Amino acid sequence: MSLRIDENTKVIVQGITGKEGGFHALRCIEYGTNIVAGVTPGKGGQLFNDSINVYDSMKSAKLETDANTSLIFVPSPFAPDAILESIYSGIKTVICITEGIPVNEMIKIYKIANDNKVTLIGPNCPGLINPSANCKIGIMPGDIFTPGRIGVVSRSGTLTYEAVDQLTKNGIGQSLCVGIGGDPIIGTTFIDVLDYFINDTDTDGIVFIGEIGGTKEQEAAEFLKSVNNSKPIAALIVGASAPEGKRMGHAGAVISGDSGKAESKMNALRDAGCEIIVHPGKIADTLKKII
Numbered sequence: 001m002s003l004r005i006d007e008n009t010k011v012i013v014q015g016i017t018g019k020e021g022g023f024h025a026l027r028c029i030e031y032g033t034n035i036v037a038g039v040t041p042g043k044g045g046q047l048f049n050d051s052i053n054v055y056d057s058m059k060s061a062k063l064e065t066d067a068n069t070s071l072i073f074v075p076s077p078f079a080p081d082a083i084l085e086s087i088y089s090g091i092k093t094v095i096c097i098t099e100g101i102p103v104n105e106m107i108k109i110y111k112i113a114n115d116n117k118v119t120l121i122g123p124n125c126p127g128l129i130n131p132s133a134n135c136k137i138g139i140m141p142g143d144i145f146t147p148g149r150i151g152v153v154s155r156s157g158t159l160t161y162e163a164v165d166q167l168t169k170n171g172i173g174q175s176l177c178v179g180i181g182g183d184p185i186i187g188t189t190f191i192d193v194l195d196y197f198i199n200d201t202d203t204d205g206i207v208f209i210g211e212i213g214g215t216k217e218q219e220a221a222e223f224l225k226s227v228n229n230s231k232p233i234a235a236l237i238v239g240a241s242a243p244e245g246k247r248m249g250h251a252g253a254v255i256s257g258d259s260g261k262a263e264s265k266m267n268a269l270r271d272a273g274c275e276i277i278v279h280p281g282k283i284a285d286t287l288k289k290i291i
Contacts, residue, residue, distance in 0.1 A: 148173015
């Protein structure tokens, strides 16, 4: 699995002629991302932004551009096929922004992505951004990011922006920011991103943002206990006051048993050596204490 994105990353946007796809494709281009093509079935031969070719299929777009990454803005009923089309065309990194993909579809896609050694980020995620390389693949607001040496990983897009805004205002730049998504079944997990940051020579510290529901944060804590990590990690878990059984925002943010509670997650991460962030407004302050 590779999360490295830079000026050499060649991106195809699936759904580029739609309202959301077109809007965010332009924001990515303005940031500096190398978008080489778009795909919308039935609209092949058109130009997006007067310069980017639109193709009918990922196979033809990949063949013409030799792209290595896709960014998906396809509506949820068609998004599973869009992901599979990317995988089978030979794309090695797939970022799916789409929300509302059924869990049973994602179970099948997860296995296919793994079998084909494809890095799948999402679905229901904001994407990722490397401020040092002016490369943004997703919907993150590029103007709040600044180059630096702190990695950020989060289940929440909005809290990613909050964390980055605090860091930037405190003079702390970011090496890579990854929003893994808030669905029950996602491609890239906390463990994948933590492993990348721990081994990344451009990253000196980590901000980790989790939430209630599931056991992904506890699994990340067990991973941290199993590796030799010297990089400081500040961890925030949101949803401490959420009632049991009620979905809070993301599809995966539902407490079902003690493992899904914020307290259980915070305890696991604290035991793994993380500094716990006690309030969303204290992200930068907490990190500054340990770096």
